[in-house]
């Protein structure tokens with residue numbers, strides 16, 4: 085049997101390995117088949133439940149986390165953020181029936197509770213506040229990025245734990261890159277309005293939204309990074325790695341590259 089592939093890590097968070105566990109799953113070493121092969125962690129995509137649970141156990145096992153201490157949310161491309169504590173442990177891990185509904189961002193300051201969200205091209209945004217020992221994880225596709233779910237997660241951490249953006253570390257996980265992410269004119273216009281009002285240098289602006297062969301392209305990595313900086317996180321404290329899920333479909337699930345018939349990888353963060 086193939087073992088679970090080493091999961092993907094982000095260097096700004098790896099510096100705090102004595103305080104937090106984090107990782108993003110990759111496709112190898114699971115039991116799912118067909119378009120889900122092989123470590124599909126999404127329960128909502130039509131794969132067999134028993135296989136997904138086995139895959140989740142394998143991935144959490146590799147990270148040294150118990151699935152029963154993990155929390156999942158519904159992820160509806162919205163901007164609701166929820167505080168998570170002991171009573172939420174296990175929600176959404178074995179069934180969708182007890183999942184935290186209508187939520188795209190989770191925060192906690194409790195130790196040994198893992199936040200786990202699922203992705204196929206959308207952007208995982210991790211936030212760690214080392215001063216107050218608090219974490220946040222959010223799901224930002226184009227709608228969530230437009231709604232600034234990353235900043236809303238940060239503000240929820242401020243309200244709940246006194247988090248200051250200037251203390252925070254942020255990491256943006258693998259997501260579809262500007263190289264592969266064509267968007268329609270209407271969506272491009274919405275992003276153009278937001279980033280024009282931020283008065284970014286033109287070089288920074290052109291990394292977020294640009295035209296290639298007559299089509300608009302959007303970088304969710306660059307967009308979320310700019311929004312986090314605007315919110316007060318220092319650019320040195322934001323991850324610099326940028327991995328495109330669509331270019332790396334052997335390693336990650338890509339909704340765009342696989343035309344919607346695919347599984348989900350997971351992003352996890354947990355305070356030790």
Ligand SMILES: [Zn+2]
Nearest residue numbers: 263264328331
């Ligand atoms: Zn790409």
